[in-house]
Structure formats: structure tokens, C-alpha cells
Amino acid sequence: MRILLSNDDGYQSPGLLILAQHLVQFGSVTIVAPDRDRSGASNSLTLTRPLRAHELGNGHYYVEGTPTDCVHLAITGLLDEEPDLVIAGINHGPNLGDDVLYSGTVAAATEGRFLGLPAMAISIASHEPKYLETAAQVTAKLVASLDAEALGSNLILNVNVPDVPFGQLAGMQATRLGHRHKAEPVTKAQDPRGRTIYWVGPAGAEADAGPGTDFHALRQGFVSVTPLQVDLTRHGLLEPLSEWLEACA
């Protein structure tokens, strides 16, 4: 199996490096990751300047670009052979509910959706994780039993792992994305020249976070696994919208 490994925390992130160590048992692992922290980069592509890929001397690369740039570049020309699977992570910090819209980790996985096996975004539920090993072991378990036929193609799995010792996990749960309240306000400050600057504030509190959601599973000590799709169409609105448009005309 050929695995492409990326992330949004940058190529030196401990989460990425520990995951690479745990994945080599499945075949070849190639890291193509951003040169620095690009958390929150979402699915952005760099179109206004060229991309440079720097080889690290061991077949791995870092790229002056976004997570999506990395995976896009890797599978459309940088690598000699197309990988079977893209894994992004381990992200330091959870990606739950609305977070997936902003997440560079999820975006890196999304960019691998056309490959043969389900793409996976792996996050650990702490920004200063103590048990990265747990998330790496969980990922290895998922990869070991991946069944492309049962899960279908173009599938993305969003995996969130509690930051606890492996033996303390309650199990794995299939979940749907919950929702958050509106984000916290921006923080206003002044730069050294007296000009106003803003820091984007933290994500909103949990809103829709009951049983069945990713928030809930994680809070109960489970590994949350959410199947994602890229189709943003609101299918249920097609018919009423079409009627409304006819009335409009």
C-alpha cells in the first residue's frame, strides 16, 4: 500500500511524525506537508505564485503552500506513483462539527478523495496532546481493516480521538457532525505603531452536540468516526426552490 501523509500543522509536527512511524508497517509512506502551521487553511489552493517542494533527503517533502496544495501537488505530479490512500494528521486539537469547514487537516484528506481507498483526517482532542500514541494506534487499526468495497469510493473519514491512554478508550463510534454556536468575537488590539489589529477568536461553543454527534462520542470517551461527503447541495430544497423559481419567472 502506498500512503501519502500530510497535515496542516506543518511537517515538523509531532503528530505527523508519530503517525508516519506507525504507518510504515503497511507499505511505503511519503510525507508531503506544509512548511509551517497552516491550521484553518481549509481547501485553499495557491494560484498566485509557484509552489516549491523541498526534499528532506528521505523521500519526504515540505511545501511552501497549504495542505490542499501539498496533496494536490503530490498526486498530480510530484510523486512518481499515485498513492492508494491519503491520511492527514495527527492534528493537534479536535475537528468537530463546523470545524471541518475551516480545517486544513480535513481539507488535505478531502483532496485525496479520488484515490482508491477512503481518505482519513485524524485529530486528537487536545491542543497540547499527551497521548499521540493513542491516535496513531487507532489510525493503524483503521488502516489495517480498510475495506474499500464496503465503504465505497470518494469517502472521507473524519476521525477524532480522545487524548487518553489507548486502554482507556471507550471504543469507536460512527457519528454525524454536530454544530457549534456562532464563533467568539474577534480580539481587538493595537500593533506597535498604534494601528488596530484583530485576532480571529475561538470557535463557538457546542450547540447541536447530543447523542449521535461527534461532540457527544468524544465526550463519552469514544473515538468519533464521521463519514464526510463533498457534495454541499441541499437536496431537500431542490423541489421547493424549483417551484419558487417557476413562480418567480
Ligand code: MN
Ligand atoms: Mn492544525
